[in-house]
Amino acid sequence: MFSSVNSMEWIIGVGERTLVRVQGMGHMFLFLLRAIAWVFRPPFRFDQILKQLHFIGFKSTFVVVLTAIFTGMVLALQGYYSLQKFGSEGLLGSAVALSMIRELGPVLAALMVTARAGSAMTAEIGIMRITEQIDALETMAINSLQYLISPKIIGALVAVPLLVAIFDVVGIYGGYLVGVKLLGVSGGSYWSSIESAVEWRDVYGGILKSVSFGLIISWVCCYKGYYTKMSSEGLGKATTEAVVLSSVLILVWDYFLTSVLL
Amino acid sequence: MITLKGVEKSFGKQQVLQGVDLKIPTGKLTTIIGPSGEGKSVLLKHMIGLLKPDRGEVWVDDIDISQLKDRALNDVRKRFAMLFQSAALFDSMNVFDNVAFPLREKGLALESDIPRVVEGMLERVGLVGAGHKNPSELSGGMKKRVGLARALVMGPEIILFDEPTTGLDPLMAKTIHDLIRSMHRVFGFTAVMVSHQIPEIFGISDWVAMLKHGKIIAMAPSKEFQKIEDPAVREFISVNEENIVQV
Numbered sequence: 001m002f003s004s005v006n007s008m009e010w011i012i013g014v015g016e017r018t019l020v021r022v023q024g025m026g027h028m029f030l031f032l033l034r035a036i037a038w039v040f041r042p043p044f045r046f047d048q049i050l051k052q053l054h055f056i057g058f059k060s061t062f063v064v065v066l067t068a069i070f071t072g073m074v075l076a077l078q079g080y081y082s083l084q085k086f087g088s089e090g091l092l093g094s095a096v097a098l099s100m101i102r103e104l105g106p107v108l109a110a111l112m113v114t115a116r117a118g119s120a121m122t123a124e125i126g127i128m129r130i131t132e133q134i135d136a137l138e139t140m141a142i143n144s145l146q147y148l149i150s151p152k153i154i155g156a157l158v159a160v161p162l163l164v165a166i167f168d169v170v171g172i173y174g175g176y177l178v179g180v181k182l183l184g185v186s187g188g189s190y191w192s193s194i195e196s197a198v199e200w201r202d203v204y205g206g207i208l209k210s211v212s213f214g215l216i217i218s219w220v221c222c223y224k225g226y227y228t229k230m231s232s233e234g235l236g237k238a239t240t241e242a243v244v245l246s247s248v249l250i251l252v253w254d255y256f257l258t259s260v261l262l
Numbered sequence: 263m264i265t266l267k268g269v270e271k272s273f274g275k276q277q278v279l280q281g282v283d284l285k286i287p288t289g290k291l292t293t294i295i296g297p298s299g300e301g302k303s304v305l306l307k308h309m310i311g312l313l314k315p316d317r318g319e320v321w322v323d324d325i326d327i328s329q330l331k332d333r334a335l336n337d338v339r340k341r342f343a344m345l346f347q348s349a350a351l352f353d354s355m356n357v358f359d360n361v362a363f364p365l366r367e368k369g370l371a372l373e374s375d376i377p378r379v380v381e382g383m384l385e386r387v388g389l390v391g392a393g394h395k396n397p398s399e400l401s402g403g404m405k406k407r408v409g410l411a412r413a414l415v416m417g418p419e420i421i422l423f424d425e426p427t428t429g430l431d432p433l434m435a436k437t438i439h440d441l442i443r444s445m446h447r448v449f450g451f452t453a454v455m456v457s458h459q460i461p462e463i464f465g466i467s468d469w470v471a472m473l474k475h476g477k478i479i480a481m482a483p484s485k486e487f488q489k490i491e492d493p494a495v496r497e498f499i500s501v502n503e504e505n506i507v508q509v
């Protein structure tokens with residue numbers, strides 16, 4: 001039996017927690033809007049944007065190439081095993097390429113960027129918060145969102161799609177290595193099946209995904225760093241939360257986009 | 263003139279400032295003393311709009327900055343510089359670039375003049391040739407001095423110094439005090455300093471104020487402050503003098 005007082009308290013508790021959540025989401029959303037608005041106001045910080053492109057993009061290339069090649073290789077193994085049952089090993093190229101371009105390239109590259117660059121972004125901004133470097137910027141009449149956050153968002157919007165493109169190409173080549181060189185599928189049919197199966201809208205969907213993942217990563221990771229609580233535990237917590245939230249959002253948003261794009 | 267009227271500030275359940283009334287006279291060096299954790303740093307941050315009061319007003323001349331946002335607040339901040347208690351150096355830049363940063367950002371000096379200006383400032387704080395070092399390679403005292411150089415180089419109207427000499431050896435503390443005093447004499451900026459350095463601060467300050475239990479409990483010209491009979495003031499002064507002797 002519920003006592004009515006207890007259930008009242010329970011309902012109020014749920015209501016309060018919901019309000020806090022909704023408020024938190026609004027707060028996050030405002031943060032993004034303000035950071036984006038600052039992109040269009042002078043001074044334009046091209047040097048900061050270049051630095052971010054280097055950090056998010058160039059420095060993630062190695063880990064992206066590494067994961068891409070193994071993903072392509074394992075896709076070829078699995079695909080060969082399934083397709084062989086129907087005697088259609090010739091379609092291996094298209095199976096690998098479509099899974100790469102439509103799904104695995106954007107998602108896996110984005111998850112790798114989150115782990116490598118996203119967590120570092122949160123830590124960097126969080127340390128600047130804790131050690132009052134953000135306050136120091138503000139006292140110099142420099143807007144910290146414009147100086148710190150906007151370049152990271154732009155950097156991620158540009159770098160993530162490029163990394164995804166690299167992931168796709170390397171992954172397809174990894175599939176070629178295993179499928180053609182190891183398992184003996186004909187090279188000609190591997191490439192021609194890709195050419196005939198992959199359509200422009202597959203590529204377009206992949207680009208759309210990768211751009212939105214870039215936004216999610218930079219948004220979530222910058223937000224968590226910017227509002228780090230003033231302690232070293234706060235920093236660890238912020239970094240963990242940033243990686244978890246941005247990974248979850250990437251997967252949820254991926255499902256949503258896929259269902260719309262199909 | 264910076265004027266605080268009934269400023270109250272809480273963090274969660276902890277009420278740090280409980281109605282601060284304070285007038286900082288223009289062109290003078292005012293030192294705020296008081297026990298650790300009483301909210302002296304919080305008080306300074308209110309003067310430059312880094313923190314907003316829960317209640318009360320913060321006036322810089324004829325502007326209530328507790329109501330200002332973004333651009334209007336930045337216009338006021340352009341008249342300030344601040345040395346943070348933690349120094350707050352940018353750890354992505356070396357010492358030289360830290361000191362040059364406000365000059366470049368605010369366009370206060372030609373790029374060709376910057377090396378001369380920055381090196382000159384580093385010399386004054388006793389850091390000749392340290393320009394290429396990264397903040398992580400510096401001791402606490404050196405960081406403080408770089409932070410001081412970064413604040414002074416802007417040549418602002420108002421400078422806030424949060425414990426400029428804490429963590430320095432007595433000789434370096436004296437050098438820094440002399441530097442602040444002489445820069446103050448030459449440039450006539452309004453200075454607000456937080457410090458524990460008793461009795462030295464009485465020698466360099468024009469005014470002294472004491473913060474305790476979230477309020478300003480005493481403020482007087484430096485000479486008169488030392489004669490104040492209030493037991494809390496007497497106790498603070500004597501305890502800090504004893505500490506100096508023990509060191």
Ligand SMILES: Nc1ncnc2c1ncn2[C@@H]1O[C@H](COP(=O)(O)OP(=O)(O)O)[C@@H](O)[C@H]1O
Binds near residue numbers: 230
């Ligand atoms: N941003 C903040 N968030 C939460 N608490 C704070 C913050 N800044 C200061 N405090 C608290 O306010 C009190 C006064 O701090 P502070 O002004 O640094 O003291 P001090 O007089 O030593 O400079 C301390 O208890 C500190 O923990």
Ligand SMILES: [Mg+2]
Binds near residue numbers: 303304424
């Ligand atoms: Mg302090």
